[in-house]
Amino acid sequence: MPEPRFTIDVIAGDGIGQEVVPAARRCVDAAVAAAAGISLTWRERDWGSDHYRRTGRMMPVDALETMASADAIMLGAVGEPGIPDDVTLWGLLIPIRRTFDQYVNLRPVRLLPGTTSPLRGIDELDLVIVRENVEGEYSSIGGRFDRPGGDTVAVQESLFSRSGTARVARYAARLAASRRGTLVSATKSNGIIHTMPFWDEVVAETVAETAPDVRLRSVLIDALAAELVLHPHASDVIVASNLFGDILSDLAAALAGSIGVAPSASLNPERTHPSLFEPVHGSAPDIAGRGVANPVAQIWSASLMLSHLGLDAPAAALYDAMVATMSAGTLTGDLGGDATTESFTDAVVAEIER
Ligand code: NAI
Numbered sequence: 001m002p003e004p005r006f007t008i009d010v011i012a013g014d015g016i017g018q019e020v021v022p023a024a025r026r027c028v029d030a031a032v033a034a035a036a037g038i039s040l041t042w043r044e045r046d047w048g049s050d051h052y053r054r055t056g057r058m059m060p061v062d063a064l065e066t067m068a069s070a071d072a073i074m075l076g077a078v079g080e081p082g083i084p085d086d087v088t089l090w091g092l093l094i095p096i097r098r099t100f101d102q103y104v105n106l107r108p109v110r111l112l113p114g115t116t117s118p119l120r121g122i123d124e125l126d127l128v129i130v131r132e133n134v135e136g137e138y139s140s141i142g143g144r145f146d147r148p149g150g151d152t153v154a155v156q157e158s159l160f161s162r163s164g165t166a167r168v169a170r171y172a173a174r175l176a177a178s179r180r181g182t183l184v185s186a187t188k189s190n191g192i193i194h195t196m197p198f199w200d201e202v203v204a205e206t207v208a209e210t211a212p213d214v215r216l217r218s219v220l221i222d223a224l225a226a227e228l229v230l231h232p233h234a235s236d237v238i239v240a241s242n243l244f245g246d247i248l249s250d251l252a253a254a255l256a257g258s259i260g261v262a263p264s265a266s267l268n269p270e271r272t273h274p275s276l277f278e279p280v281h282g283s284a285p286d287i288a289g290r291g292v293a294n295p296v297a298q299i300w301s302a303s304l305m306l307s308h309l310g311l312d313a314p315a316a317a318l319y320d321a322m323v324a325t326m327s328a329g330t331l332t333g334d335l336g337g338d339a340t341t342e343s344f345t346d347a348v349v350a351e352i353e354r
């Protein structure tokens, strides 16, 4: 049998991306080597804010074309003081997500060893947020209009398609079926009277078709925000529109103790295009260049990448080694420890090779 081969495009990007991405790469290489019989090649892309300063673009004109052949994309973060955040975001991340139809944004939330939830009395947390990633509230339809009399109005339209809603609901329903068999759908159909009742209807239909045994609960987004804080165990898998999912996933990540440990995957579940794996955090300019960034979010994202590629054994080895390292008390400064990015990574690699 020929050796399975994978090509990963890797964009370390800005700030601590330059520190946590090499760390995660070392861990992936160790896990893949330990599994034997897999060939994994990194294609390094020096895109981001430096590239923008040199060329006026975050990435080259043909970037998306050249990435299309990749099996996956690993991203650190983009964003630097002095360059507007919408330039960095719309110049790199959004085109990647949309061109490659990465319509599922997956955010697992767990309380890892060594992390403390800001919630009193919570010592265990395990849920997944499935956020719609390419349509909904984040559309470019709208504009500013002058009214007679001198007033100005800004209009921003949301766009929900049946197919776009159904496919994210299908993904969430299957995931729910593989876990506790419950799915929460975030809604606001009492106040947003066109798109949200449509969302509710399509989600309910899709779940009934895809996974009839999954128990679906529709919860108003404001009540759900409160519920997540008061009863974080009431949800297991949550499916939400682009905006609601964005807010909920940051809320849920905060419940897990540190932004430095929150991973994410932007998935094209059909695998017709590469999927993207990146930490939830940004480029952290306040600590960049000091070698103290927590690489856990990046390493966990890399583990999600390996499982998406079907490399379940190295994915689990990577995740388990990371958790074992944290359990042994090796923690970076954000979690109250004194490990550096490098010493933490050394410990994970040693654990994988044990
Ligand atoms: P941030 O996530 O970069 O930092 C927030 C706080 O968390 C900072 O105090 C930082 O030091 C800390 N932090 C973040 N990651 C950490 C880690 N791995 N270990 C230890 N501490 C960590 O968010 P901020 O400051 O709002 O944004 C900084 C830049 O990053 C901006 O330009 C923003 O646009 C960009 N950004 C990019 C994202 C992406 O590329 N996907 C996502 C979020 C922000």
Ligand code: MG
Binding pocket: 246, 247, 250
């Ligand atoms: Mg966000």
